[in-house]
Amino acid sequence: MVQQRVSLVTLGVADVARARRFYERLGWRGQELQQTVFFQAGGLALVLWDRAKLAEDAGIEDTGGDGFGGMVLAHNVRSRAEVDQVLGAAAEAGAVIAQPARETLYGGYAGSFAAPDGHVWEIAYNPGFPLADDGTITIPDFGQS
Amino acid sequence: MVQQRVSLVTLGVADVARARRFYERLGWRGQELQQTVFFQAGGLALVLWDRAKLAEDAGIEDTGGDGFGGMVLAHNVRSRAEVDQVLGAAAEAGAVIAQPARETLYGGYAGSFAAPDGHVWEIAYNPGFPLADDGTITIPDFGQS
Numbered sequence: 001m002v003q004q005r006v007s008l009v010t011l012g013v014a015d016v017a018r019a020r021r022f023y024e025r026l027g028w029r030g031q032e033l034q035q036t037v038f039f040q041a042g043g044l045a046l047v048l049w050d051r052a053k054l055a056e057d058a059g060i061e062d063t064g065g066d067g068f069g070g071m072v073l074a075h076n077v078r079s080r081a082e083v084d085q086v087l088g089a090a091a092e093a094g095a096v097i098a099q100p101a102r103e104t105l106y107g108g109y110a111g112s113f114a115a116p117d118g119h120v121w122e123i124a125y126n127p128g129f130p131l132a133d134d135g136t137i138t139i140p141d142f143g144q145s
Numbered sequence: 146m147v148q149q150r151v152s153l154v155t156l157g158v159a160d161v162a163r164a165r166r167f168y169e170r171l172g173w174r175g176q177e178l179q180q181t182v183f184f185q186a187g188g189l190a191l192v193l194w195d196r197a198k199l200a201e202d203a204g205i206e207d208t209g210g211d212g213f214g215g216m217v218l219a220h221n222v223r224s225r226a227e228v229d230q231v232l233g234a235a236a237e238a239g240a241v242i243a244q245p246a247r248e249t250l251y252g253g254y255a256g257s258f259a260a261p262d263g264h265v266w267e268i269a270y271n272p273g274f275p276l277a278d279d280g281t282i283t284i285p286d287f288g289q290s
Contacts, residue, residue, distance in 0.1 A: 001171065001172020001173075001234070002171040002172050002173065002220070002231050002234060003220075003280050004173045004174070004184055004185060004186045004187070004191075005186045005187040005220065005280040006154060006186050006187065006189060006191060006218055006219070006220065007219045007220055007221035007269070007274075007276070007280070007282045008217075008218070008219035008221070008267075008282070009151060009154065009216065009217075009218055009219075010216065010217045010218075010219065010267075011215060011216055012215035012216065012217070013215070026146060026147040027146020027147050028146075028147065028149045029149070031284065031286070031287045031289060032287075032289060033287045033289060038284045038287075039149055040149060040283070040284045041149045041150045041151050042149070042150040042151065042188045042189065043187045043188040043189075043277075043279075043280070043281035043282065044151060044187065044188075044189065044281075044282055045274075045282055045284050046149075046151060051215045054215065054217055055213065055215075057244070057257075057267075058213075058217050058243055058244055058257040058265050058267060059243035059244030059245075059257055060213050060243055060257075060259070060265055062213060062215070063210060063211060063213070065208060065210025065211065065213065065214060065215075066208060066210065066214065067214050067215050067216070068200065068203075068205050068207060068208070068210065068214050069210055069211065069212050069213050069214015069215065069216055069263075069264075070156060070157035070158070070196045070199065070200075070207075070210075070212050070214065070262060070263070070264065071154065071155065071156055071157065071212065071214055071216050071264060072154075072155045072157070072199055072203050073151055073153070073154055073155075074151070074152045074153035074154075074155065075147070075148075075150065075151065075152055076152035076153070086147050089146070089147060090147075098203055098204035098205055099202070099203055099204030100204075112202075112203040112204055112205075114205070117215060118214075118215070119214075119215065119216060120203050120205055122153075122155075122202075122203060124152070129152075129190075131152070132188075134188075135148050135150040135152070135188070136188035136189075137152045137153070137188065137189055137190055138185070139176065139183045139185045139190050141176070142176045142177075142178045142183075144176060144177060144178060
């Protein structure tokens with residue numbers, strides 16, 4: 001059967017250099033190859049590529065929507081203060097804060113921003129989802145099916 | 146600075162049970178908590194949640210586009226044959242093949258499908274991006290900035 005994993009998340013962007021600058025202003029370091037930027041992000045890679053090429057490559061007709069597409073990336077951190085720090089860094093780097101940080105129903109604290117090209121990131125502190133030193137997240141056994 | 150990682154990828158769906166069945170037909174096993182399904186996927190989690198709730202939670206106005214949103218998830222495998230197998234399994238589970246598998250410019254082999262709700266997955270064999278036994282992908286040093 002199909003292994004449970006995600007290898008790459010590719011963001012289609014209008015301007016690869018601009019998008020790269022955004023992530024580099026957050027402190028990320030990427031590599032560019034053939035107008036495509038790869039960021040090693042834990043066990044997967046976040047990739048920036050021209051949106052039209054991405055759609056063509058995937059055989060998708062791009063109806064020109066925004067960057068939501070019913071998909072949100074989350075970056076979990078280890079404290080409420082770190083949520084505020086990351087949202088602040090993202091805003092300084094050019095993101096639009098979509099949801100200011102606030103307490104969540106699950107006993108955590110989270111906010112979200114739209115990166116250039118509208119891709120949505122949630123920055124969350126969730127005490128129920130432990131993060132290993134390397135950032136790996138583990139979903140606990142909920143005791144449910 | 147902000148660590149280079151993605152903790153969760155949340156897919157907003159019209160029907161959580163239907164979306165869960167799709168991934169379970171591929172052999173994935175998830176856990177549901179409060180109408181949200183979590184699949185441990187390597188060092189991150191793939192999450193299924195109601196699309197309207199996801200947009201509201203993220204502070205995003207959902208303009209009702211498709212599941213593309215300029216974002217594609219990739220699942221890399223270890224051989225051309227495995228690409229064909231996974232695409233076949235996805236089609237049987239109800240996906241629409243968007244790009245039949247074909248040789249790629251980088252010397253690999255890949256195709257893509259749209260899952261229920263339109264989220265796009267590429268299934269790729271890329272000999273240049275090694276996969277560890279646990280599925281972790283490593284971007285090699287391209288020798289470029």
